[in-house]
Amino acid sequence: MAELTFRSAVQATLAQEMARDERVTLLGEDITSGGVFKTTTGLLDRFGPDRVWDTPISEQAIVGAAMGAAMMGLRPVAEIMFADFYAVCWDLVVNEIAKTRYMTGGQVSLPLVLRGASGFGSLGFGSQHGQSVENWAMCVPGLKIVSPSTPAEMAGLLAAAIRCDDPVLVFEHKALYGAKQDVGDGEHLLPLGQARVVREGSDVTLVGLSITVRYCEQAALRLAEEGISAEVLDLRSLVPLDARAVLDSVGRTGRLVIVEENPGQLGWGAAIAAIAAEEAFDDLIAPVTRVSGGNVPWPVARELEAVVDVSPEQVVSAVRALTKRATSGARKGDRHADQR
Amino acid sequence: MAELTFRSAVQATLAQEMARDERVTLLGEDITSGGVFKTTTGLLDRFGPDRVWDTPISEQAIVGAAMGAAMMGLRPVAEIMFADFYAVCWDLVVNEIAKTRYMTGGQVSLPLVLRGASGFGSLGFGSQHGQSVENWAMCVPGLKIVSPSTPAEMAGLLAAAIRCDDPVLVFEHKALYGAKQDVGDGEHLLPLGQARVVREGSDVTLVGLSITVRYCEQAALRLAEEGISAEVLDLRSLVPLDARAVLDSVGRTGRLVIVEENPGQLGWGAAIAAIAAEEAFDDLIAPVTRVSGGNVPWPVARELEAVVDVSPEQVVSAVRALTKRATSGARKGDRHADQR
């Protein structure tokens, strides 16, 4: 695949998996012409009309069709153009797809992928086209949730999602589509449920997903200049969740900052924070901190977006606050004293 | 109102508010005949067909109609028969109702209530009729979320929701409908966003919502026999959230156990735990613990329900684990030592 953008990683991986397994079949709105985000370009020409289907604007029918076909053994990949539109087909996603294997006592399998553009990134898409909704899906057991952070990650995780025998939601952050990376040649395949240590560090653990992994990396660089060593974790998927990776890292650093794009009212970051508060209690020498999107619907004017969007700056100051914090009396103050 | 059941508290409060304000108008499926849970009995006879409207099975139209009418200044109360069905009209709830005031720069108000049966309670309703979905709504800024725990609470909070100028989702736990209580006479009205201290205690704070408040109370009684003094908080609403009440209580007890019926993967309990982990760090002498529903779709057979449902027993053992835990070295061990 060599140098790929996040966008072309989607297209190339879809092509790779369609070539590998004839059961992989695509459907979605305007996808034969490449789709609104050009993630399905050329697939109709290469694989023909039995493999790539344009649909009306009928998300319930799109997702239902994917589910029914998956029950029959196809491996459908349905495009939901913007993640916000999951709201119009939410019943099919959370009440049917997430539950049918269970409520039939395991009589059916649902090897399907729902994928599409998601996220804010201050692109001016506003409140109905700019949401990160990984947290919506995490509320409901029975769905696997993948949200890649780089072109290589996209290639490896999308391939894994398509080969997975369970329903997987893949979120493609629209502000990352243009991101370039040399992903090397050959097939990319990553395990689901294994977080990636993006950068090692000893003072604080920064946990990100999708675009916020970048913010964590950028923050880590600045913190390094201040002599603060930050470990950066890319969760890659929320379900399955690599909680061990987070807990192990906090065991080393004693501090945890979670960076999520969704509003903090109830975001995926709360799940990570709650797990740490319960299972890493003795390791924590400072409060678990979340850097989250503002608790309002997204605005559009640039100056307003800047206020509610998360940023490396916010991560940096959150970490500064934690490290400045007196650790005296803290359970693990001693062990960590030398590091400050 | 005197002695009321949770069910009749809904009916009586709807009647009270309809009498008080002619803008209050009801719509929903089969509600003129009293509704499936008999929460609208007699309202058609008393207020006439302009105030109580039966609808087809069209939740998107029901919720959209409530929204449009609210924009015009009516105060619609729409019944969504089972909270699980929010999934079929989720777009109207989270993308339209929650966002329209904001995205129009405050040009419209949406004084409406969406209410109906919710919750599990091991009643055999299974995975598509037994969910507690307060957490779904909490993911999205712009919605107020109320989930009462007793008949008196239902009366006071439903009245507050109907008089609120913002959209409010009221969750009526179906396992509570039969609960009886003498609620005294006269009008009931409670503030939104003020938690209730159900029972004072000094060793641990138990936080519940809706039916889990009962489990917390039952657990507190048993713990008292063991000499453990548990404070019980009823959150009443998730938005607005009375975080102060939780933090103040944890400031006194040093221990926090959150009891939520929804699956723990990402429940409202995680939001509370995350807030405590960040803002009560110095007060906590033990890990923040969540007692949550199992992370599977709900089963139906009684013996299976019992495994995934939360119970007072689970709360008791969670608290025992925390209090048994060595508090030595804990930041606040000293202050709390005498209490053990």
Added chain:
Amino acid sequence: MPAASLDLDPLATALGRHRQMLVIRRFLEKVDSLYRQGKVHGPAHLGLGQEAIAVGAASVLRPDDHSIGTYRGHAHALARGADQRAILAELLGRDGGICAGKGGSMHITSVEHGYYGSYAIVGAHLPIAVGMAWASRVRRTGQVTVCFFGDGAVNIGAFHEAVNLAALWSLPVVFVCENNQYMEYSPISAMIPVERPAASRASAYGLDPIVVDGNDVEAVRDVVGAAVEAARRGDGPALIEADTYRLKGHSAADAGSYRPADEVQRWLARDPLTRQLAALVEQGHDESELISMDTAIRISVSGLADRVLAGGPPDPATVWTDVWADGGSQWRN
């Protein structure tokens, strides 16, 4: 249908169809009484009175064809040949339930017999049926999917999106609206702006309005049979409205007292079983033999119920299985 499967097919003859309707009727009556005895945990929606639709439709399907339905789905599972014992065990919360105790009455499923499940969110399974038919078309298997739903479901968005896409893609799916005249408590006539819930909508999808007497198993067989064969030929979907009536309330907990007595009487006179019995007698079958067949079925059903009730509950540990394809439910490490 290929002759081969015909011979094996218990629904191939009018007598066989009558027998199957009797099995369903007695089975559902038994469930109703077990419910009254408090032995069924959770709601139970019975298809009492609607047996002719389930049996007539099932009788034209190949073993490898698919069907799918609603919470009122027991009849459809049985009509396809699903195991009575496993269904009863599911309803009674005993070990060996057809959904392992995880579905209950509203989600009876027997994939082994081509019945892909009972869904309890009104309208939700129509898009799923479209996907099943889409897979058959993509693979050119000649399989047909029959999707059963109620008259109240025509007002929900999923119905519109599903029938519309099936028509656009010309998929091999036959939508059968069981018009039993009521939603839960509301008569459907008061909830639609047109004369008929399904037939009056057909033209919106370029389909023919098809209405059949849903209490006449032979009529259902003929009409659904023609639609199924057309779908198999590649002529696309059909939308069929089958007029029927539920003999009891919406669920076993509902007395159905909102229904006018004379209306109930009118429909009782059109009971699909009485009519098929009369037809068979007219064709020369011995009435007393048919009666004793009925008796035998009653006896076997109640014997089965006793045996199932004697069973134990499912193993609590199994609550953690069947979420993922690996058999488990682990979501984190």
Added chain:
Amino acid sequence: MPAASLDLDPLATALGRHRQMLVIRRFLEKVDSLYRQGKVHGPAHLGLGQEAIAVGAASVLRPDDHSIGTYRGHAHALARGADQRAILAELLGRDGGICAGKGGSMHITSVEHGYYGSYAIVGAHLPIAVGMAWASRVRRTGQVTVCFFGDGAVNIGAFHEAVNLAALWSLPVVFVCENNQYMEYSPISAMIPVERPAASRASAYGLDPIVVDGNDVEAVRDVVGAAVEAARRGDGPALIEADTYRLKGHSAADAGSYRPADEVQRWLARDPLTRQLAALVEQGHDESELISMDTAIRISVSGLADRVLAGGPPDPATVWTDVWADGGSQWRN
């Protein structure tokens, strides 16, 4: 319409309607060029070519009537008299935006002028329009709601539920499908199983199939006017399909190259402005005067744009207002 409002109504005459269409055309062309200059943050969907529908419909509404539309809603806001400057400020992210910078191009709203908003989830606003009309009926105000949506929206569930309920309850709402022949890139003809996206569905709701030339402002005025008055009389809703064409791509970012050149040419020849101009000239209006009116409009729009661009951004602190009725956004203490 009461004579009183007529006098004040700038859309009361054919000339006034032509003028309003020109204002919208030049305004949208300006937005298009500002977009190309990178001055519009986020997507911008323009109604270029569809002005006759917005103006023709607005011309039959009382000031207290309501309208509602999609992300392609600038024309509808302007047709009702919304403030050009405030809309431009919203599109350009300047202070004083009509939605305070919180809506952007896709959510232009002017409640003051009876335009209750632009919604960006396809189909979502049809149920909302039903609610607006329901309120008018409950209060017997005689107000009518006109709901504009695209041809692609007829395939989504919300369309079905909304039109169905409006028909069942006989509500004063007029649904106007702006059939501009395309979804985003797909021709609607390839995405429906019937001949016409809206008209072919009308009978499913007991409504008449109504088609109007959406590029003829006078025809739109007549057809929508009749439907509005019928709705006002209590005769219930109407579903109108207005044939039109977008002169540009789906959004300002789309070149629309998927559209056959001859098709584009055919429609250019039916430009609503050219046709209204010709009609006016035929009626004796001086063509050069009409041309100079156009010039004056161009000049005023670009002058307005310059002034708005000169403005500052909204106050960042305002991002925390307008979530709740109390003006704020506090969700916890």
